[in-house]
Amino acid sequence: MIPDISVALAWLKVNSQTLNGICRGVEREALRINVNGRLAKTSHPKILGSSLTHKWITTDFAESLLEFITPIDNNIDSMLTTLRDIHRYVSRRLGNERLWPMSMPCCIDNPRLIKIAQYGNSNIGKMKTLYRKGLKNRYSELMQVIAGVHYNFSFPIKFWQSYKDIRDDTSGKEVISAGYLQLIRNYYRFGWIIPYLFGASPGMSTSFFIGKAIDLPFKKKGSEFVYLPYATSLRLSDLGYINQTQSQLNITFNHLEEYIRGLKEALNTPSIKYDRFVGKQDGHYLQLNNNVLQIENELYAPIRPKRAMKDNESLCEALIRGGIEYVEVRALDVNPFSPVGVDEEQILFLDLFLIWCTLATSPEIRKEELILMRSNWDRVVLEGRRPGLMLRVNSGGKEESLKTLGKLLLIDLMRLAEILDKNNGNTNYKKVGNNLIDRFDNPSFTLSGRFLEQLKEHGFENLGLILSNHYHRTLCDESLELLNQSKLDTESLNSWHKQRDLERKDYLIFDEFLESYNNKQKN
Template sequence: MQEEVKVIPDLSKTLVELKKYPGTLKGICRGIERETLRVKQDGSLTDTSHPTSLGSALTHQWITTDFAEALLELVTPRDDIDDINYLVRFLSDLHRYVAQELTQERMWPFSMPCIINDPNKIKLAEYGKSNIGRMKTLYRRGLKNRYGAMMQIIAGVHYNFSLPIAFWQKSLGKTNITTEDISSGYLTLIRNYYRFGWIIPYLFGASPAMHSSFLEGRKTNLCFETDGKEILWLPYATSLRLSNVGYNNKKNVLDFTYNSLEEYVDTLNNAINTPSDDYLKIGIRDKNNHLLQLNANVLQTENELYVPVRPKRFSNSANPGRDLLLQKGIEYIEIRSLDINPFSTIGINYDQIRFLDLFLIWCSLTNQSKMTKEELHSNRKNWNKISLEGRKPNLEIDLNGGKDKCTLLEIGKRIFNDLYYLAKILDTNEGDMQYQNVCNKFIKFFENPELTYSARILHRIKTEGFLTTAMMLAENHYSLLKNESLEILSQQDFLRQLKESIESQHKIEKNDCMEFERYLDSLYY
């Protein structure tokens, strides 16, 4: 079996060279977007609108909503945070402020939803009466009609990550580096994330169980175990959120191989401009002439693409992000495969961030080969296998497009050999042992799957109950956050952002001069 692990190229020479220039890894930038449902103290979904004390969901820089009025999204700045401590403290401040404002509600600590007695009562996110606000709500109505509201209130954490120019210069061996070179480097990272990124749900997946109301009236071929009351679980699951029962484009799985930026954008454009037979059946309007979705195409917009990782570029313009990608190249990547960490008040912790740094750097350095569609399909099967049975003893993973196999333990140890070497380089920059400590901690998860987040939370849920566990965690997080002092932001910062966001929304609404139907026709999705 050891021979088969050699499908992962030997990085020893690359890492030795990188160690000579540790400064090339200074300046990694990160951002975090954390979703969480607002729930009542009995564990059911709140029926209140987005609190006015949190500002305008349309224009607030840090606090917004996702699919539903009850689905909060807390967002750190994405373009200039290169200090992990600052990032975590900033995200903590957002949670502290929200906790102070939610006196009668709590932030749900799980990725899989709370008790939902009637999915039809899930209120779509509202963004005011402006054209862009109405468009955002209509887009969500389309998601509801396509996938159902239950899937859309599954929550997660998104991790935005970019590497410094100096790293690309050294790793690609070019002084005069171009945006095309950097984009090519990020695409290598993305392809390898598809190949090996299942390590993230294995280590950090925290949704092995769900409330029985999630599947109410819906069919599944999965053999869930149950307590006969409220809990459904799979004994070796890591992340139901990432599995076929969770958050994905079930009917339209697109074959992105990420071999070139042009191919990625062409495939995305084709999906956005190609009608779907399934969505044509939904129609654009109901019998009362109310709009049901933005369009009947495979994807309404590029935001509807549900994949583990996406190439991104910062944009404040009206142009679609994919246009800017082609014009100016990839600026960062968005990791979308993190479950909410139920043991953290902010849904993620320092150790996870440091591991992500290590793993994403490793993905950028290893195996630059192109990816075939056959390999892509094999990689998807690996992801689903880990999501549904990742802790199963002696589980094997397909490598090299299914041509080779390797046990999870063997491949985990192989990857961690490289990660530990990278950790030493990053610790040289930081002047401590934090990255090496992370390696020492998480390699044990492969040796003992009971240490994983999914195993720990499943044991607690089966012992205490799904709802009891969730609300005990929610109350504990609420109590801690409410009593902590702000560290980066001030109360004045939040009040200023509250005022400015509301004024900004009113300004947008006042300046609208086009009928909504014409506005939709003018959009280039």
């Protein structure tokens, strides 16, 4: 059931100012499409700068899959305005192309037309491209062009100092890491509420099934669109990023040392499944290595502990050096009703939920409970809006309805909202709670429910075109607010200079660079 946070709330009521200075950031992915709603075959536009070194505009898996990254910000309004400025700037430079407004990709008749992202001739650039080639060979191109929104969140140091009574840097690193792991464990227990409320991928193009055997009771709407009647986020199902192979990894979130050990084991354990990609084909490598994970970022999880990395440092090395600095929330689908893929209501809710996850008691997760948690997530992403859907609350088989659990959790979040609103001098957080609580009585009000009705009315491809054209016009007509054109133009130009500097400074041939990288992973 829902843990009692009364004691923690009583403390926070007196110390609410410790939450002033929460750091946030958004990463939004979006496919470029042509005027017909099909995947753009063009390379990443040079006018946008180098995708290797640009601070705010890059690519993810494919040349056509843009990624927009906001700087760290303490203010939600300015963060979302910055994100919108980046979208405005890019939209004006896309010519006849548009941004696809959904998580599940547009119609792609031939996956081989998806061009893997290119990052220039530096060794680090070649490595980034090779990593993506490995992803293609392991999981398919189509899976890799599913888009999402990532939310980066961290507490100010004064929160940890007050809440956990940190006295020195050494103990502080360990205590803060333990606090973030407490957040993550509760996120795994109760994070299904995110796809329930904000999942936005209940259906997809029939082209997504090319070469796949699917054992799910899909319904068909016309010839180009299939859906599950009660699904919330097919992106988070086995069709998307949460896949069966990685669900077997022995990675826990009870202690930082255990997490790093499990991650490093996956990074150093050869996979029989990926042995077929060992070596070169026609003089080119097919993956970085044949281990279960090529690099840490290949771990597809709904949330990940992170730390900013120094030059030539891996994530594991950064976590060992400084502990967990922030969490990356990865369960958000692209919001098709927002020109920038996410809105203020979602950010405010995530703030509430992540703070609650940190304050609530969070026992260590046993293997049996982890299986239970994954089962709950699976139920919600595939049939979250089904009337009377039950979720498991303990390993003994006890179940409770999603509706009951969701409302209890949201009521608890509203208690937290009162404290935050009083501290901020407004009612923003409470309004979010009031807006969302009806969605447990009326699943059709959820993002997936509303979006599915639009899909049924207009069709998958047609709705994608309607929204993408509307958002394109809207963004192009708006003025930049925080990131002016000169600043964005300068960053694009400077990014090319940075890429060329990297290419000039390389002194190893790529084979030697790759060997050195893989040897370093073994330490």
